[in-house]
């Protein structure tokens with residue numbers, strides 16, 4: 001009587017069928033035993049395992065050595081590198097120059113140097129009668145004039161809005177280029193918007209006999225100050 005799956009104890013291998021066992025088992029016993037044994041599954045070696053098989057084993061804890069790069073002796077600088085270096089250094093130098101200039105300006109600020117308010121203008125005989133001496137106009141803003149009786153000095157500041165008039169020898173007058181005010185050789189205004197005469201400055205004799213002109217002292221005609229002996233040097 002054939003064995004049914006129900007009558008087989010648990011864990012027991014099924015018995016070969018009588019018919020088939022006779023066919024395979026009798027003809028090829030090896031094949032029959034191979035068919036009985038469970039086949040072991042072969043694992044394919046991975047590239048890592050393959051490499052591990054050929055690579056020499058490293059002691060535990062040792063770090064792999066990195067290949068040492070050695071610079072080539074006498075390596076030439078390329079044109080691109082040279083240009084980049086030149087541009088970099090130029091910018092660095094320019095920045096340093098600007099910084100140093102700023103610091104220098106901070107440490108040594110501009111100082112306005114003005115000429116002194118008083119100065120010697122030469123000996124009285126150096127001035128001709130009826131002549132306006134313009135030598136001191138640029139530096140000291142003063143004209144020196146000599147007439148029959150005295151030497152006086154006029155401020156070159158127009159009494160309208162402060163421009164600097166010019167002495168016109170041919171017309172014997174001071175003419176302001178800004179708005180056309182005109183002044184006689186005495187400094188009295190006679191044309192244009194200037195509201196009053198030019199101002200005079202103090203004139204005296206220095207110890208060496210030269211004219212000493214002091215711009216710190218001003219004399220106004222409208223205030224009657226031109227009569228002040230300090231406003232002129234008498235020549236009579």
Ligand code: FES
Pocket residue numbers: 158159160161162163176177178179180181192193194
């Ligand atoms: S400033 Fe001289 S005329 Fe106006």
